Amino acid sequence: MNYDAKKLNEKAELLKVLVHPVRLCIVKGLLENGGCCNVTYMQNCLNAPQSTVSQHLQKLKAAGIIEGKRDGLMVNYKICNEKIKELLSVLFSD
Template sequence: MKYDLSKLEEKAALLKLMSHRVRLCILRGLVREGANNVTYMQGCLDIPQSTISQHLSKLRLGGLVKDERRGTEVYYSVSSREAESIINQLFLEEESNCQEK
């Protein structure tokens, strides 16, 4: 069996970027809620804004989120369909359990 190693490296990098619990939580929130700013995320995550900003920076540099300035605030949203698909699959069972209640 022969694999395209560059594709495997690309997929591994995506999973590595998503694998931190804070980044995973940020992505999950953006997929569920849509675009949000750091202040909103801080209220949900209960961690310092600076920590959230550092993780958002990594996600942005990795091409998973994009930012948009709205007045004085910056809103973030998921820009990677692949990352969105992974988030949806990871939390599919949880979502269906919520809908059954």
């Protein structure tokens, strides 16, 4: 077996970000909604305070899983990592 420690570490870090139920729910929701939502929509779906949702969004952004695009006063988020889309499609296929 040929191990690339750097690549394995990168993949493990990506999975660590997704392991939290709220972050997993956010990304799953983005995938199901055509990939674009704002914080208010997520806050209502998760029944969580805006500050909590924002903290989780920051972690997802820092990991390169999502990106935000400003539209006036709102920021719409979408999944920007195709591998994450593939992973979630497999993970949530029933």
